[in-house]
Amino acid sequence: MGDLITDIAAQLAQLQERKLLRLRRSVEGPQGPCLTVGGERYLAFCSNDYLGLANHPALIAAAHRGLDHYGVGASASALISGHSGAMEQLEAALAAFVGMPRALYFSNGYMANMGIVPALAGRGDSIFSDSLNHACLIDGARLSKADVHIYAHSDMAQLEALLAQSASPRKLILSDAVFSMDGDIARVPELVALCERHDAWLLLDDAHGFGVLGPQGRGSLAHFGLASRRVLYMGTLGKAAGVAGAFVAGDATLVEWLLQRARTYVFTTASPPLLASALLAALDLLRSGDERQQHLRRLGRQLQDGLAGLPWRLLPSQTAIHALIVEDNALALDLMQGLREQGIWVPAIRPPTVPDNTARLRISLSAAHSTEQVARLVAALKVLAARHA
Numbered sequence: 001m002g003d004l005i006t007d008i009a010a011q012l013a014q015l016q017e018r019k020l021l022r023l024r025r026s027v028e029g030p031q032g033p034c035l036t037v038g039g040e041r042y043l044a045f046c047s048n049d050y051l052g053l054a055n056h057p058a059l060i061a062a063a064h065r066g067l068d069h070y071g072v073g074a075s076a077s078a079l080i081s082g083h084s085g086a087m088e089q090l091e092a093a094l095a096a097f098v099g100m101p102r103a104l105y106f107s108n109g110y111m112a113n114m115g116i117v118p119a120l121a122g123r124g125d126s127i128f129s130d131s132l133n134h135a136c137l138i139d140g141a142r143l144s145k146a147d148v149h150i151y152a153h154s155d156m157a158q159l160e161a162l163l164a165q166s167a168s169p170r171k172l173i174l175s176d177a178v179f180s181m182d183g184d185i186a187r188v189p190e191l192v193a194l195c196e197r198h199d200a201w202l203l204l205d206d207a208h209g210f211g212v213l214g215p216q217g218r219g220s221l222a223h224f225g226l227a228s229r230r231v232l233y234m235g236t237l238g239k240a241a242g243v244a245g246a247f248v249a250g251d252a253t254l255v256e257w258l259l260q261r262a263r264t265y266v267f268t269t270a271s272p273p274l275l276a277s278a279l280l281a282a283l284d285l286l287r288s289g290d291e292r293q294q295h296l297r298r299l300g301r302q303l304q305d306g307l308a309g310l311p312w313r314l315l316p317s318q319t320a321i322h323a324l325i326v327e328d329n330a331l332a333l334d335l336m337q338g339l340r341e342q343g344i345w346v347p348a349i350r351p352p353t354v355p356d357n358t359a360r361l362r363i364s365l366s367a368a369h370s371t372e373q374v375a376r377l378v379a380a381l382k383v384l385a386a387r388h389a
């Protein structure tokens, strides 16, 4: 019988030994394409602020106005007295933006999925989940107590076979729309068709597609020109939208049910209304045009072309996420360090976040990057490739 603190200290020491202990670095000042850490300036390719809105003057000004008008805290859960007019307006604007009847705002994406999945599926129901789904879809599925069937990444034939075998009264498919570590897009048209054929429902997590894909960044469904009452669309607002929070949009009855029954909505203090003010400004910017998304796509092509000759495997990508697979864990760390020494910050991602032998550099681009900055990254990686040849 060990002492809890002694046991945990030993576990931490073990993580340290296996080089798996994670370290936080404090960033000084605002987020952007360049970050100051420990007094050093870095050109950074590690953020999900894909449009450069996190420090945008229009959002900052809107947040100031929201602050002056509403104060800081929301004081209670939304169903008691914390639901502000700004949030009401934001939900309507989000629903219209993604072309759905109704939307509901959550404090963040993790809580959204943890609340949505158990509200829709329970004991005796079946959940079908892509093997590369985000942790919060996995946790939501576990929490629901439904039977969980995991299908191989984007394997529509396997998913169809599992659906065909299922006699569950309720079938819910869970999928990231853009997979966060590979940057590839889910086969959404096929997922929707499978829902129609097998009387199933789809919860689509567009954390990395909202703001990036589709006309004006209206998301993955718009990217494919799809609309279906069988889809619940979940988008997060702390990535491309530059602020914080998440929303689910879909059929008005389903959204009303989530408002009544998603425990992570009902039993938490509402988010500060000033966030809604900032997010309304972000939506105004999104609606105003496609330049940011187009610039982001041009940078993506520049990066893909620039890295084509490297000895490592760059996954093709139409999104902001570009994965350079180097396989070996130590090599991934070496490359991260080598870039750091050249003033560039790119995260190395290792198992268990990704499957064994697929350690990688996860390069995320932002519309706030310039072509010169992407050229600097390409040149730096070429220097490291020559050194490792």
Ligand SMILES: *Cc1c(COP(=O)(O)O)cnc(C)c1O
Pocket (backbone or CB within 6 Å): 107, 108, 109, 110, 111, 134, 136, 176, 180, 205, 207, 208, 236, 237, 238, 245, 246
């Ligand atoms: C980041 C992320 C989330 C969580 O969203 P937060 O608002 O950061 O909690 C959910 N799903 C996916 C796919 C994500 O990448």
